[in-house]
Amino acid sequence: MIHNDLKKNGFSLLELLVVVALIGLIALFTVPNINSWSDARKAEKDLSEIIKLIDYAVSSSKSYGKTIVIKNSRSNNKSILNLSQLTSNDPSACTGSTTSDPVYTNNIILNSQIKSKHNSQANSSNSSFNNSSGWLCFKQDGTSSGGGFEIENSSNKFRLNIWQTGFYESTKFINNQWKEYN
Numbered sequence: 001m002i003h004n005d006l007k008k009n010g011f012s013l014l015e016l017l018v019v020v021a022l023i024g025l026i027a028l029f030t031v032p033n034i035n036s037w038s039d040a041r042k043a044e045k046d047l048s049e050i051i052k053l054i055d056y057a058v059s060s061s062k063s064y065g066k067t068i069v070i071k072n073s074r075s076n077n078k079s080i081l082n083l084s085q086l087t088s089n090d091p092s093a094c095t096g097s098t099t100s101d102p103v104y105t106n107n108i109i110l111n112s113q114i115k116s117k118h119n120s121q122a123n124s125s126n127s128s129f130n131n132s133s134g135w136l137c138f139k140q141d142g143t144s145s146g147g148g149f150e151i152e153n154s155s156n157k158f159r160l161n162i163w164q165t166g167f168y169e170s171t172k173f174i175n176n177q178w179k180e181y182n
Contacts, residue, residue, distance in 0.1 A: 039153045039154040039155070039156055040153070040154075040156045042111040042112060042153045042156075043111075043112050043151050043152070043153035043154075043156040043157075043158055044156075044158070045111070046079075046110040046111055046112040046114070046151050046153070047151050047158045047160065047170060049081075049108060049110065050081070050110075050114075050149055050151070050160055051160065051168070051170070053070055053081060053083060053104070053108070054070070054138075054160075054162065054168060056068075056083070056103070056104070057069075057070055057083065057136075057138040058138050058142065058144075058166050060101070060103075060138075061138040061139055061140055061142070062140060062141075062142060064085065065089075065140050066085045066086060066089075066140065067085070067086035067088070067091070067093060067094060067137050067138065067139050067140065068083065068084075068085055068086075068101065068137070068138045069083070069084050069085070069086055069094075069098055069122075069135050069136065069137050069138075070082070070083055070135075070136045070138075071083075071084065071133070071134070071135055071136075072114055072116050072132075072133055072134055072136075072149070073132070073133040074114075074132045074133065078109050078110070079109070079110040079112065079113060079114035080107045080108065080109055080110070081107065081108040081110065081114075082104075082107050082108070083101040083103075083104035083108075084098035084099060084100055084101050085098060085099050085100075085101055086098055086137070087099050091139055091140050091141065092139075094122040094135065094137035094139070094145045095121055095122055095135060095137075110151075111153060112151045112152055112153040112156075113151075113152045113153070114149055114150070114151055114152075115129045115130060115131060115132060115149070115150045115152075116129065116131045116132075116133070116134035116136070116147060116148065116149055116150075117129050117131070117134075117147040117148035117149070117150075117161070118131065118134040118135065118136050118145060118146070118147025118148070119131050119133075119134045119135075120133055120134055120135055121135070122134070122135040122136065122137050122145040122147075123145075124145065124146045124147035124148070129148065129149070129150035129159065134147065136162065138166065142165075142166045143164055143165060143166055144162055144163070144164055144165075144166045145164070146162060146163055146164040147162050148160050148161040148162050148168075149162075156172075156173075157172065157173035158170060158171065158172050158173070158181060159171045159172075159173075159178060170182070
């Protein structure tokens with residue numbers, strides 16, 4: 001009688017198919033969540049970039065004694081922000097010729113779609129965020145032209161309202177309503 005001492009090694013085809021099916025099911029539920037999380041981080045990063053520019057503009061307008069302008073525009077489906085100084089020394093002026101800011105010399109390209117409340121004449125009398133370009137001015141006395149930005153990336157929406165006092169408030173669109181966001 002021949003005795004086979006060989007032990008069964010490895011996995012059967014059925015076991016491998018079950019493992020592959022389980023990995024597929026897990027991926028089916030986790031990949032969309034990871035993509036949504038990634039889009040939310042991009043929108044939050046763009047919001048923090050705009051807040052950083054606003055804080056810089058407020059402090060620089062006082063220290064330089066010049067009106068600082070944040071210009072937003074769109075090019076090739078990208079949202080672009082640019083910082084510059086108004087060449088006029090008129091503290092009440094908000095539009096006119098500008099010169100490059102000494103610190104922010106390059107355009108800032110954002111991942112999210114940006115719309116502004118203010119238009120290209122730095123006017124924010126319209127309460128909707130429907131302008132694809134605009135000027136937001138920060139004056140020597142700490143005031144601003146007022147306005148705001150709406151940042152949208154997929155289903156993630158943030159708003160940044162900027163008052164004429166130079167202060168701002170950020171909100172996030174959650175469950176069909178705008179809620180304060182810090």
